Amino acid sequence: MKNFIKTVMPWFGDKKETKFDGVYDFEENGLFFDITSVDDLTCKLTKGGSDYSGEVVIPAGVDYDGKTFKVTELGDTFYANQDIVGLTLPSSIRELKMMAFIMCYNLWKLAIADAESPMFISRDMFNHCPLESLYIGRNIEWEDNCCNDGPFYRKRRLKTVQIGGHTTCIPGNMFSRCSSLSSVEFGEGVQTIGSNAFAGCTSLKKIVLHSPTPPSIMPDTFSNENYSDVKLSVPKEARQAYKNAEGWRDFKKCRGV
Secondary structure (H helix, E strand, C coil): CEEECCCECCCCCCCEECCCCCEECEEECCEEEEEEECCCCEEEEEEECCCEEEEEECCCEEEECCEEEEEEEECCCCCCCCCEEEEEECCCCCEECCCCCCCCCCCCEEEECCCCCCEEECCCCCCCCCCCEEEECCCEECCCCCCCCCCCCCCCCCCEEEECCCCCEECCCCCCCCCCCCEEEECCCCCEECCCCECCCCCCCEEEECCCCCCEECCCCECCCHHHHCEEEECHHHHHHHHHCCCHHHCCEEEEC
16 A cells, blocks of 8 residues: 655656646656756646555655755646545645545545645635545635635535644635534634634534634634534633633633643
């Protein structure tokens, strides 16, 4: 079972035709890479991985000719791979194209590594992926659309979400209508949580916050039933601040830990 992308790269020259519709600069172990900038030492994981399975960790860089190329972008890399169950994306990734993980029917665990820079994700990126566990270590952006639905909108199997310390903003509608979501943990860097970010999360029972300063929220960030059902855990020294803060003071169960 392959679960890690090797980092030994052959020489690349003229682009070569692949068995899929496209070209590449070099191939390693069934994966096709495209050099995006020789000066900046960046590359794109273009295609491959049909025989990868289990929990896959994508490295932040690949070695070539004594230099390390950062993997900053993914193409249609694991499109329709039904053997992947877990995926870790490195801090070097800046953008995820639309077809990278569509129809990965058994992908239930996703971790986006901590990074100070945001990651752009096509909003349909995880269509047909039964995500249950999610870790996000950086700010997430996506294209505007009529409903502003994001890549994690209406993930009905999603149960746990953990937000890392480099994430400062949870955009509006980000987890809206994730009806199985029961537990959310916010890192100390979260400052704002947008409108309808958790609207329709009717199974939510536990929220943990690590910031001593209550993040700003909107009146409709959470559903009405969340205020009575959710157990809110906040830093012990900040309990009173949360009990006084707009929005957070509406939660009936708040304890300091």
